[in-house]
Amino acid sequence: MSEAVAGRGWRQPAPWIWLVAMALGLWLCARATYVADLSAFLPSAPTAEQRVLMAQLKNGATGRVLMIGIRGGTAQERAQASRRLAADLRKQGLFEAVHNGEDGDQEALGRLLFERRYLLSPGVDAQRFSVEGLREAMAETVGLLGTPAGTRIKAILWRDPTGETVRMAEAMLPANAPRVEDGVWVSRTQPRALLLATTRADGADLDAQEDAQRRVRASFAALGASGLQLELTGPGVFAVDSRATIKHEVEWLAMAGTVVMVLLLIVAFGSLRPLAIASLPVASGVVAGIVAVSLVAGQVHGLTLGFGTTLIGEAVDYGIYYLVQARAVGHAGWLREQWPTVRLGLWTSVAGFAALVVSDWDGLAQLGIFAVSGLLAAALTTRFLLPALAPQGAAGSGMRERLGRATLALTLALPRFRVPLLVLSVAAALALVWLPSPWRGSLASLSPVPQQALDLDASLRADLGASDAGVLVPPRPPMKPARSRRPSASASAWSRWCSPASWRPTSRPRTSCPARRRSSRAALPCRKRPCCSSGWPRRRRAAPCQLRNSRPSSRTCRRSASCACSRGRTCKALRWPARSTRN
Numbered sequence: 001m002s003e004a005v006a007g008r009g010w011r012q013p014a015p016w017i018w019l020v021a022m023a024l025g026l027w028l029c030a031r032a033t034y035v036a037d038l039s040a041f042l043p044s045a046p047t048a049e050q051r052v053l054m055a056q057l058k059n060g061a062t063g064r065v066l067m068i069g070i071r072g073g074t075a076q077e078r079a080q081a082s083r084r085l086a087a088d089l090r091k092q093g094l095f096e097a098v099h100n101g102e103d104g105d106q107e108a109l110g111r112l113l114f115e116r117r118y119l120l121s122p123g124v125d126a127q128r129f130s131v132e133g134l135r136e137a138m139a140e141t142v143g144l145l146g147t148p149a150g151t152r153i154k155a156i157l158w159r160d161p162t163g164e165t166v167r168m169a170e171a172m173l174p175a176n177a178p179r180v181e182d183g184v185w186v187s188r189t190q191p192r193a194l195l196l197a198t199t200r201a202d203g204a205d206l207d208a209q210e211d212a213q214r215r216v217r218a219s220f221a222a223l224g225a226s227g228l229q230l231e232l233t234g235p236g237v238f239a240v241d242s243r244a245t246i247k248h249e250v251e252w253l254a255m256a257g258t259v260v261m262v263l264l265l266i267v268a269f270g271s272l273r274p275l276a277i278a279s280l281p282v283a284s285g286v287v288a289g290i291v292a293v294s295l296v297a298g299q300v301h302g303l304t305l306g307f308g309t310t311l312i313g314e315a316v317d318y319g320i321y322y323l324v325q326a327r328a329v330g331h332a333g334w335l336r337e338q339w340p341t342v343r344l345g346l347w348t349s350v351a352g353f354a355a356l357v358v359s360d361w362d363g364l365a366q367l368g369i370f371a372v373s374g375l376l377a378a379a380l381t382t383r384f385l386l387p388a389l390a391p392q393g394a395a396g397s398g399m400r401e402r403l404g405r406a407t408l409a410l411t412l413a414l415p416r417f418r419v420p421l422l423v424l425s426v427a428a429a430l431a432l433v434w435l436p437s438p439w440r441g442s443l444a445s446l447s448p449v450p451q452q453a454l455d456l457d458a459s460l461r462a463d464l465g466a467s468d469a470g471v472l473v474p475p476r477p478p479m480k481p482a483r484s485r486r487p488s489a490s491a492s493a494w495s496r497w498c499s500p501a502s503w504r505p506t507s508r509p510r511t512s513c514p515a516r517r518r519s520s521r522a523a524l525p526c527r528k529r530p531c532c533s534s535g536w537p538r539r540r541r542a543a544p545c546q547l548r549n550s551r552p553s554s555r556t557c558r559r560s561a562s563c564a565c566s567r568g569r570t571c572k573a574l575r576w577p578a579r580s581t582r583n
Helices: 002-009 011-032 048-057 075-092 104-115 133-146 152-154 164-172 205-220 235-269 272-297 302-337 337-358 361-389 399-435 451-464 488-497 514-523
Strands: 065-071 095-099 179-182 185-186 193-199 230-232
Touching: 011 272, 011 302, 011 361, 048 205, 065 075, 065 205, 065 235, 065 451, 075 185, 075 272, 104 164, 133 152, 133 230, 193 205, 193 451, 205 230, 205 235, 230 451, 235 272, 235 302, 235 451, 272 302, 272 361, 302 361, 337 361, 399 514
Parallel strands: none
Antiparallel strands: 065 193, 065 230, 095 193, 179 185, 185 193
């Protein structure tokens, strides 16, 4: 009889519409993007500081850094493996830069800095090119020839007699730089070779980050160095491992929950057919939730998938209600008597989860969208699909009567535990008052990164002398007045601040540290030696000169106070265009 009824149910349009919708939903789920980036739990309308933080988390240089360590073997084996690994990674095309302490990878950068040494050196001031200043600078440079660095200084001595390159290198050298041994970086505290790689892909592109990390491991395995171990860490490694961990946990918990639910329903109904019918609303809700989040937010967070499936767990109750209650009154009676009650419970749940949809936090908004769309899909499946597949509800009774009697006996025994339950409630309230507040604003408690990985990151970061990526300072200079001859106090304070970007070589000098740049340019001698009354040895008394065609020009050199050149330019040896006086 049940088979005949089920056969007539498939003749109705509801099952076929559901199959088409599920097929389309599964196809969209397969094409959805799943992420594990905790920046989704930052506000969607952030402040300026929060925007900088999110930009750095997704596309900044911090998220593209991979720190690599090589352990085991002898020092020579580690150094050889470091050189071979760095050379192989540079050929991959996936990395913007790979550094291991070798001189070859810094040749282009060193050439650019050397050509601009007089503008970048912290030793250039107003007295640098006086007779006493030149004599003192040259004496210091000659004195360095007797040090271990003398072999390198000797090669540039005639081009840089004042030693500006050395002073610039001292200023840029980190306080905790790694030690160089056999031409490569090594740890100061552990037997480990060090490498630092920067990927071309953004930190938010987890697929590209995973590919780059896979290439690093494959290149190290191709070395065939027995006894050596690879250590890899960085924000990209954390993101990729977090995604894999979240995916594994979600799959494992979903499987465990499904097994428990299947066993419970088999015990309750004693048949697999009611079990399959009762699971249809849950399946519809999960697919609808993933599709809705993917279409609205563009991506599905792993935490949304895990918590959202738990939130719509009540959808399985819809199917159980129908299968149990329709057995007595049929599907028409259930729709008339019981469906209004189920519908009321649906609207109350939707109203509660709808508050999450309008949240400023993208992660919470995804949870709200998942829960609301999932519950609606589960309720619609119960309303239209289940009456077509099981018009008379569940056929078997299973162990429902025994389970009911056991539940009734437990309920009648609960009053005996009033005193113990009261004591536990008071103890819990005292614990909430005594212990620290459970409301913590740190996302670290949600991070799936194990402590061992965090310790490895801290160790490699300390060996490389890298800064802590957990602290970000976004400076914001004040607005420059359109017509202001006298800078304000805040502008003066900002001009004295120096950005690390001021050391970056480009085709034109950056203005990240304008005060130092202005002082360095002002200290440089003019190209026309007779025009300057200080800074250069001269045979005759210097006097202001008047060049031919001395029409006023907007581009003049940064000359000293006694220089009167109207068309002066900086020295050709500096290879740097003069800046406009309008600036």
